[in-house]
Amino acid sequence: MSQKKPKLGQNFLTDPSARQRIVEALGDISTSTVLEIGPGRGALTDLLAKRARYLIAVELDRALAPRLKETWKHAEHVAILHADILGLDLATVQSKSGSSGNDPLVVVGNLPYYITSDILLHLFAQAASITRAVVMVQEEVADRLAAHCGTSAYGLLSATAQMHGRVEKLFPLPPEAFTPSPSVTSAVVRLEMRPRFEELAVDRTGFLRFLQQCFRQKRKTLANNLKNARIAETAEILAAMEEAGLSAAVRAEAVSLESMGLIFQRLNV
Numbered sequence: 001m002s003q004k005k006p007k008l009g010q011n012f013l014t015d016p017s018a019r020q021r022i023v024e025a026l027g028d029i030s031t032s033t034v035l036e037i038g039p040g041r042g043a044l045t046d047l048l049a050k051r052a053r054y055l056i057a058v059e060l061d062r063a064l065a066p067r068l069k070e071t072w073k074h075a076e077h078v079a080i081l082h083a084d085i086l087g088l089d090l091a092t093v094q095s096k097s098g099s100s101g102n103d104p105l106v107v108v109g110n111l112p113y114y115i116t117s118d119i120l121l122h123l124f125a126q127a128a129s130i131t132r133a134v135v136m137v138q139e140e141v142a143d144r145l146a147a148h149c150g151t152s153a154y155g156l157l158s159a160t161a162q163m164h165g166r167v168e169k170l171f172p173l174p175p176e177a178f179t180p181s182p183s184v185t186s187a188v189v190r191l192e193m194r195p196r197f198e199e200l201a202v203d204r205t206g207f208l209r210f211l212q213q214c215f216r217q218k219r220k221t222l223a224n225n226l227k228n229a230r231i232a233e234t235a236e237i238l239a240a241m242e243e244a245g246l247s248a249a250v251r252a253e254a255v256s257l258e259s260m261g262l263i264f265q266r267l268n269v
Helices: 016-025 045-051 064-071 090-095 113-125 139-146 156-164 204-214 222-228 234-243 257-267
Strands: 033-037 054-059 078-082 105-110 130-138 165-173 186-193
Touching: 016 045, 016 130, 016 165, 016 186, 033 045, 033 090, 045 054, 054 064, 064 078, 090 105, 113 130, 113 139, 113 156, 130 139, 130 165, 139 156, 139 165, 139 186, 156 165, 156 186, 156 204, 156 257, 204 222, 204 257, 222 234, 234 257
Parallel strands: 033 054, 033 105, 054 078, 105 130
Antiparallel strands: 130 186, 165 186
């Protein structure tokens, strides 16, 4: 018998061992406010509620959210929000968490495949409100997030994530860990939010836009991508790359964030 696919494309985590490992990956949350993205049927919620000082679970599904609210209506340290995480301002969540409002959130969630990148970018944009995040994503995405510079998996998502924090792929999750079972393997990733923009002396908005241009066509050289984006004249681009110790034939995937920062500064983008 085929498994009925939920309306929003959720794959609910059902493996007890996996649930335990994910919560343990968050570390000590006894004094933390935890934000759970997409609690679904509450597979992680119960474990989180037992450990966290305060738990905020954000559920978009209009059928699941009321059930979660009913389950946790008597728990003063648990709040269920029927909302879209992509529209949620995390600074506001902090201020309503019962803490001083200055304590960064600990984030956990099983991210829907079809909006994984959107959610990650939303979290990165509000990194100041987050201390760490443990999320379940498609394994291919996990590999890209954690990829090292110079490898084939390294790209714009890798660079963007690593400009916002330290990324660690923890362990894979087979399809049978979920119901319905997805057609791909998932993985758990931990992100320790430590933005590097100040360290590299670059403007966040401008540098992220610059990275998009650098990785626009992966098969082209960095110089050609920047030239095609009309970042600067070819001679200026090559001079900036030379100052960073790079050859004209290098591709973006082989360039460190430190070197990207030097080129960005030199070109005064």
